[in-house]
Amino acid sequence: MTLIDPPQPSTATTAALDFPDNRLLIDLCGPFNSNLTQIESHLGVDIAHQGNRLVINGEAAAEAAGVLEGAYARLEAGKTAEAADIDALIRMNTQPAVPTDQIEMFAPGALEIRTRKKTVEPRTDAQKGYTQALLDNELTFGIGPAGTGKTYIAVAVAVNKFVSGEVDKIILSRPAVEAGEKLGYLPGDMKDKVDPYMQPLYDALNDFLPAKQLAKLLEEKRIEIAPLAFMRGRTLANAFVVLDEAQNATTMQMKMFLTRLGRGSRMAITGDRSQVDLPRGVTSGLRDAERILDNVPGISFNYFTAKDVVRHPLVAKIIEAYDKDAPPS
Missing domain, CATH: 3.40.50.300 (P-loop containing nucleotide triphosphate hydrolases)
Structure with a gap:
């Protein structure tokens, strides 16, 4: 998985992620893109699927990218990325920062x-x-x-x-x-x-x-x-x-x-x-x-x-x- 710098001058509201494994990418998106829809609904972003790349637009683009990265890492480790897992990742990526000694x-x-x-x-x-x-x-x-x-x-x-x-x-x-x-x-x-x-x-x-x-x-x-x-x-x-x-x-x-x-x-x-x-x-x-x-x-x-x-x-x-x-x- 690679984080790609978008061509737009401002990166605050845009992020792009490349996922090399098509099979895992399908699981990441969920049935009928349900996982992407869940992230869009909770964080108020728009996620576009372009081949092996997901492009995120919105004020919470960075948080959405963190959720997708976390979900993909779960899949790479042989774990699930279902609705409950996506919900947990959303919570983790939108709560206050964790102290460095607890990372x-x-x-x-x-x-x-x-x-x-x-x-x-x-x-x-x-x-x-x-x-x-x-x-x-x-x-x-x-x-x-x-x-x-x-x-x-x-x-x-x-x-x-x-x-x-x-x-x-x-x-x-x-x-x-x-x-x-x-x-x-x-x-x-x-x-x-x-x-x-x-x-x-x-x-x-x-x-x-x-x-x-x-x-x-x-x-x-x-x-x-x-x-x-x-x-x-x-x-x-x-x-x-x-x-x-x-x-x-x-x-x-x-x-x-x-x-x-x-x-x-x-x-x-x-x-x-x-x-x-x-x-x-x-x-x-x-x-x-x-x-x-x-x-x-x-x-x-x-x-x-x-x-x-x-x-x-x-x-x-x-x-x-x-x-x-x-x-x-």
């Missing part, structure tokens, strides 16, 4: 989470920082709005550590708090009653482990999914422990959970301060933990915003609209 960490492909079923790559700078924190720290907080990958990445790292033998078991937990509506009494045994609250954790695990292996590990209790209340009195050693929806833990529950940490274990705490479902007047344990533990060495706090949402693009717009409408705190 290697934020290079494309520098961070990959390998599991039995798939390899997970962080798609925003905040996700990369969070992933690195999960790998480096024994206690990591991921705080931000829905759809930013807080729990998904934490479970992926947990599976990665388990598969590699760094931990002996995975423990996933959530407060069993109803989200603004009363569901009444649920039928069945204890597992039947709590499983509806835990379903997002099962969904994440199913993405990373084959169904038969997951069922066996759950049966052997090498992977546990349980409500927060069931953690009392336990010492969680040689385990990767994830507490999801931590904004719905009370201060006492949060303290109880954090003090379960045993030797050889790691903890990830995820939550969204805008979705507290606790009774009125009850303080969120997540908010108290931020205040109390802010300066404790070995604990990492990582924050996400609507710009880090990796679900449907409308989710980010919905979150931003609600944030604007929220009364001042």
Whole structure:
């Protein structure tokens, strides 16, 4: 791939790229040029396909060139360049510059989470920082709005550590708090009653482990999914422990959970301060933990915003609209 200086006197709004491999160029453009259309729509540029060359016109020509170069590099490495990958590259090329001492960490492909079923790559700078924190720290907080990958990445790292033998078991937990509506009494045994609250954790695990292996590990209790209340009195050693929806833990529950940490274990705490479902007047344990533990060495706090949402693009717009409408705190 060669970057060609365009003949126009101004290079600020024009860029041209030559791609020597026609097969990879076809994959780069995507079905019916869908990848090019996605870049044009997001960055407000026009991309013309001229043989082995792509010519970019627009104020964000340099950013679009960076996205195309990154996508082509992925293809050369045998990776995909699909809509989600293009979205991640757009985010990386349009966010503020990364400090020079972090360039290697934020290079494309520098961070990959390998599991039995798939390899997970962080798609925003905040996700990369969070992933690195999960790998480096024994206690990591991921705080931000829905759809930013807080729990998904934490479970992926947990599976990665388990598969590699760094931990002996995975423990996933959530407060069993109803989200603004009363569901009444649920039928069945204890597992039947709590499983509806835990379903997002099962969904994440199913993405990373084959169904038969997951069922066996759950049966052997090498992977546990349980409500927060069931953690009392336990010492969680040689385990990767994830507490999801931590904004719905009370201060006492949060303290109880954090003090379960045993030797050889790691903890990830995820939550969204805008979705507290606790009774009125009850303080969120997540908010108290931020205040109390802010300066404790070995604990990492990582924050996400609507710009880090990796679900449907409308989710980010919905979150931003609600944030604007929220009364001042």
